[in-house]
Amino acid sequence: MSRARVLAxxxxxxxxxxxxxPAWRGRIHALRRLALGVVAVAALMAGGVAxxxxxxxHADAGVTLSSAGDRVLWVSPAGFAxxxxxxxxxxxxxxxxxxxxxxxxxxxxRDGERYETTAAGYEDVLRTxxxxxxxxxxxxxxxxxxxxxxxxxxxAAACLGLLLAVPALETAGNPGGSTxxxxxxxxxxxxxxxxxxxxxxAASAALTGIGIIAIAAWAVARLGALPAYxxxxxxxxxxxxxxxxxxxxxSVVVPLFREHPATGNRPRxxxxxxxxxxAGVAIGFLAVTSQPAAIAILFAAILAxxxxxxxxxxxxxxxxxxxxxxxxxxxxxETERAHLARELHDVPxxxxxxxxxxxxxxxxxxxxTDQLRAVAAQLRGVATELRPPVLDDxxxxxxxxxxxxxxxxxxxxxTAEVEDRTSLEPGGRPPAEVExxxxxxxxxxxxxxxxxxxxxxxxxxxxxxxxxxALAVTDDxxxxxxxxARAASRRGRLGLASIRRRAEAIDAEVxxxxxxxxxxxxxxxxx
Amino acid sequence: MSIRIGIVDDHPVVVGGLAAAxxxxxxxxxxxxxxxxxxxxxxxxxxxxxxxxxxxxxPDGNGLELLARTEGSRRVAVIVISSFETxxxxxxxxRFGAQGFVLKTAPLDEVVEAVRRVATGGSAFSAGQLREGLxxxxxxxxxxxxxxxxxxxxxxxxxxxxxxxxxxxxxxKNLSELFRRFGVASRLELGLRAERExxxxxxxx
Numbered sequence: 001m002s003r004a005r006v007l008a009x010x011x012x013x014x015x016x017x018x019x020x021x022p023a024w025r026g027r028i029h030a031l032r033r034l035a036l037g038v039v040a041v042a043a044l045m046a047g048g049v050a051x052x053x054x055x056x057x058h059a060d061a062g063v064t065l066s067s068a069g070d071r072v073l074w075v076s077p078a079g080f081a082x083x084x085x086x087x088x089x090x091x092x093x094x095x096x097x098x099x100x101x102x103x104x105x106x107x108x109x110r111d112g113e114r115y116e117t118t119a120a121g122y123e124d125v126l127r128t129x130x131x132x133x134x135x136x137x138x139x140x141x142x143x144x145x146x147x148x149x150x151x152x153x154x155x156a157a158a159c160l161g162l163l164l165a166v167p168a169l170e171t172a173g174n175p176g177g178s179t180x181x182x183x184x185x186x187x188x189x190x191x192x193x194x195x196x197x198x199x200x201x202a203a204s205a206a207l208t209g210i211g212i213i214a215i216a217a218w219a220v221a222r223l224g225a226l227p228a229y230x231x232x233x234x235x236x237x238x239x240x241x242x243x244x245x246x247x248x249x250x251s252v253v254v255p256l257f258r259e260h261p262a263t264g265n266r267p268r269x270x271x272x273x274x275x276x277x278x279a280g281v282a283i284g285f286l287a288v289t290s291q292p293a294a295i296a297i298l299f300a301a302i303l304a305x306x307x308x309x310x311x312x313x314x315x316x317x318x319x320x321x322x323x324x325x326x327x328x329x330x331x332x333x334e335t336e337r338a339h340l341a342r343e344l345h346d347v348p349x350x351x352x353x354x355x356x357x358x359x360x361x362x363x364x365x366x367x368x369t370d371q372l373r374a375v376a377a378q379l380r381g382v383a384t385e386l387r388p389p390v391l392d393d394x395x396x397x398x399x400x401x402x403x404x405x406x407x408x409x410x411x412x413x414x415t416a417e418v419e420d421r422t423s424l425e426p427g428g429r430p431p432a433e434v435e436x437x438x439x440x441x442x443x444x445x446x447x448x449x450x451x452x453x454x455x456x457x458x459x460x461x462x463x464x465x466x467x468x469x470a471l472a473v474t475d476d477x478x479x480x481x482x483x484x485a486r487a488a489s490r491r492g493r494l495g496l497a498s499i500r501r502r503a504e505a506i507d508a509e510v511x512x513x514x515x516x517x518x519x520x521x522x523x524x525x526x527x
Numbered sequence: 528m529s530i531r532i533g534i535v536d537d538h539p540v541v542v543g544g545l546a547a548a549x550x551x552x553x554x555x556x557x558x559x560x561x562x563x564x565x566x567x568x569x570x571x572x573x574x575x576x577x578x579x580x581x582x583x584x585x586p587d588g589n590g591l592e593l594l595a596r597t598e599g600s601r602r603v604a605v606i607v608i609s610s611f612e613t614x615x616x617x618x619x620x621x622r623f624g625a626q627g628f629v630l631k632t633a634p635l636d637e638v639v640e641a642v643r644r645v646a647t648g649g650s651a652f653s654a655g656q657l658r659e660g661l662x663x664x665x666x667x668x669x670x671x672x673x674x675x676x677x678x679x680x681x682x683x684x685x686x687x688x689x690x691x692x693x694x695x696x697x698x699x700k701n702l703s704e705l706f707r708r709f710g711v712a713s714r715l716e717l718g719l720r721a722e723r724e725x726x727x728x729x730x731x732x
Contacts, residue, residue, distance in 0.1 A: 345584065349610045350538040353631040357544030360635045361551060376632040380611060389611045393583055393591065398615035405614065424592035 036147050044140030050133030090115065134165040327501055334436065341386040344379055352376045388439070395422050396435040397464045400442055400471070404460055407446045414446060414458040421465035430469055434525055437502045438469050441510070444499050445473035445521040453477025453519055467527040469508075476518045499523075530646040531575060533559035535567040535590065536582040536608070541631060545580065545608075548635050555642065564588035571601040577646045580629075580638075583609045583616070591616075594623035604645045608638075617656045621724060627651025650723050657725050672727060674701045679718050679727075 071091050090108040106117045138161040352372055359369045383389065391399035397420035404416035422429045429435065442460060449455040455477030462471035496512055499521060503510035508525035532549055534557060536542045546557040559576060561567040564587045570579060571593070583590045594605060606627035607620040620628045626645040629638050641651035667675065670691075677687045684702070688695040702714065711717045721727065 345610055346538075349631075350541050353610070354538070354540030354544035356632050357541075357548045357635065360548060373632050373634075384611065390613055390615045393589060393611075394615050394619055398619065402613055402615050424589055424595055 033147065036143050040140050040143035040147060042140070043136045043143060047133050047135070047137030047140055050129050050136060052133075134161075137161070138165070326498070327505065330498065330501065331505075334440075337386045341383045341389070344383040344386070345389065349376060349379055349383070352379070391435060391439055392432075395420070395424070395429050395464070396438060396469065397422065399435070399439050400460050400462070403439070403442055403446060404458075407450065407458070409450070412450050412455060412458060414450075414460070416460040417462075418460060418471070419463040421463065428466055430464065430466055430525070430527075431506075434469060434506045434508075437506045437508070438471055438523055438525065441499050441502050441521065441523050442471060442473055444502075445519075448496070449473070449475035449477055449519065455518065469525045470523070472520060472522040474518060474520045478516065478518075529554045529556040530577040530642060531556055531558045532642065533557075533561070533570050533573075533576045533579040533603070535561045535570065535579060535585070537562045537584075537586050538582075541582075545638075549638070549642070552639050555639070562586070564590070564593050567593055568597070571597050571603060571605075574602065576603045578626075578642050579603050579605045580608050580642075581605050581625075582631075583607065583611075591619050591623055594620070594625055598624045604648075606641050606645055606651055617652065621652065621657075628656060650725070652724070654725065654728050657728060667726060671701060671705060674698060675705070675717070675721055676727065678702070678714050679721060 071089060090110040093107040093109055093114070108115045108117070138158060141161060142158055352375065356369055356372050356376070359365045359372065388399055388402055390402045397418040400418045401416045404414040407414040430438075446458055446460070449458045453475055455475035458473065458475045460471065460473050462469070499512065500510060503523055503525075506525055508523050510524075511520070511522040513520050532555060534542050534545055536545070542560055542562075546560070549555045550557050559570055559573070561570045562585075564585050567579075567581065567585070567590070570576070581590045581594070590607065594607070604626045605624075606629055607616070607625045608629050608631050609616055610631050612628070612630045617628045627641045627650065629641050629651070644651045673691055674687055677690060682690065684695050684698045688698045691698070702717075705717060706712065709717065709720060711720060
């Protein structure tokens with residue numbers, strides 16, 4: 001995977017050449033796994049205990065009762081709420097329960113004795129414990145999923161878990177909590193979309209569908225003034241959140257944050273905020289004010305998301321496919337070129353050298369000998385063009401010097417300052433495919449600078465050692481315009497795209513950045 | 528006494544042609560041949576050879592690598608022969624202690640001249656090759672050239688300092704910088720290399 005980013009400021013070469021994957025990162029990884037494991041165990045335990053306590057201790061969950069005259073059939077063993085002393089077998093005289101569940105009063109009779117039980121102070125506590133329990137259980141479950149590497153299911157599990165928690169919270173008489181949970185379950189897929197740009201269209205459509213149904217149900221209930229309107233308010237809140245999140249994250253942030261397929265550049269954070277914040281505020285405001293017109297707009301916006309995503313995904317897929325095809329072609333071409341250059345060197349050039357030596361012994365063949373020399377020079381030129389022999393015989397650093405030498409013209413000065421820490425002994429150089437890839441990247445970058453950027457100076461700076469290669473090609477041309485790069489890549493001038501592909505093929509990092517002051521292509525590889 | 532020549536090349540047509548051409552020269556005698564790095568190792572260690580002409584690309588390795596490996600130990604002067612001539616090849620040949628560099632298709636006169644010069648203890652790099660090939664590594668600053676010129680003239684550090692109207696410390700600094708850059712340990716060694724590789728003929732930077 002290529003890790004490209006836009007660099008506003010050119011970092012110093014020392015920063016640039018830091019060791020890419022130090023040992024401490026491995027340790028951090030192990031620590032993270034450990035922390036995740038601890039979280040999983042702790043959260044699952046805490047969540048389980050909290051859920052059991054609150055459910056078991058809650059009046060409605062612990063006692064089976066109905067209207068006056070019925071008998072209390074069963075009381076929860078914990079009997080928290082029934083500290084007044086209700087037992088199974090008591091007859092219910094009256095049950096007063098107000099809108100706020102913390103306010104109930106139960107009067108029962110047993111063996112002629114009258115019992116009055118009211119909500120205890122900790123009823124409220126119980127209601128807060130339940131969401132905590134559910135959240136903790138969910139967190140634990142998610143941690144387990146992440147720990148086992150099932151990342152793609154984590155968001156779906158969170159969404160489903162939160163949805164399942166809604167009825168429990170409603171039963172516990174916690175409408176605020178259930179609204180929050182609903183909102184959370186709506187946000188989970190939105191976050192998922194943001195993290196997984198290649199989310200299947202079907203999943204995207206399904207998620208959008210849930211949001212639409214929620215909004216539609218709310219609208220019907222409101223317009224028809226149904227009694228179901230009240231609980232629908234909660235659903236509306238969730239739908240509004242869902243819509244806002246999906247629209248903002250799915251349709252604005254994700255496409256903006258994705259790498260540009262040709263240059264790998266991402267927009268600056270400020271650009272994204274400039275678009276996302278006003279869009280989010282507008283949509284959110286419309287949703288919260290509950291205007292039918294606002295809902296209609298939200299509706300349309302949500303409908304537009306899958307379409308946008310589909311278009312975007314299809315485009316990304318096309319790019320990917322083209323990449324794969326190009327890559328195969330690139331490799332085949334390189335193999336072919338190397339083979340041809342080898343053949344030219346091994347057969348005709350050697351034969352010519354031998355023949356020239358023999359012909360030289362004949363004074364009358366002087367003109368012919370010179371002709372053959374010219375032919376040999378031409379063949380040398382072709383072989384060098386196909387694959388610079390310096391690269392194979394001497395290594396990357398001399399090859400980059402050779403590149404600078406041959407690319408320099410009266411108009412463009414190409415200079416190379418490459419520190420060579422290699423040796424010609426076996427194992428003293430980076431792998432051949434790395435040398436070739438970096439050389440071709442440099443060649444492409446220099447060609448771009450000379451051809452398109454109208455640069456006067458091109459500088460190759462870097463270092464080559466057996467396990468590490470770093471190279472930066474900078475020019476003082478008119479810089480790289482993203483739109484231009486895109487257009488160029490569409491027309492088949494895949495300079496930047498091919499740089500990226502070559503870097504990907506050897507698992508090197510590449511930075512391509514441009515400003516009006518010039519372009520900089522930096523590539524970094526480490527064993 | 529004729530000049531005894533060894534040829535390292537894996538291509539029979541090249542070896543045959545070169546050997547025939549050189550044998551025909553008065554005072555030259557091709558006495559040894561090698562077609563691989565392995566054989567060349569033996570050839571370089573042997574006594575009695577005057578000059579070895581060595582190819583870069585051999586079936587089991589790189590002739591320049593062999594030069595680098597045997598730089599301190601070989602007893603024979605080497606001229607690199609190659610199908611390609613770029614400044615980088617010449618620079619590598621100089622760096623690894625070869626005495627000359629000749630293109631395989633170069634006119635025979637050039638080859639003969641190179642062998643003669645090398646056989647008599649000289650260097651067969653042309654001024655052009657040195658100028659191009661050593662431009663990067665051996666490009667001295669004007670001050671360094673002044674110091675080097677006086678070192679070659681046998682002056683002491685004090686004399687150099689007086690001549691250049693500078694302090695003895697500065698001269699010492701210049702010299703130790705040159706020692707470090709070219710990996711030499713003494714002014715004698717520096718002078719020998721500078722002479723052999725004609726550093727002062729290379730344009731200053």
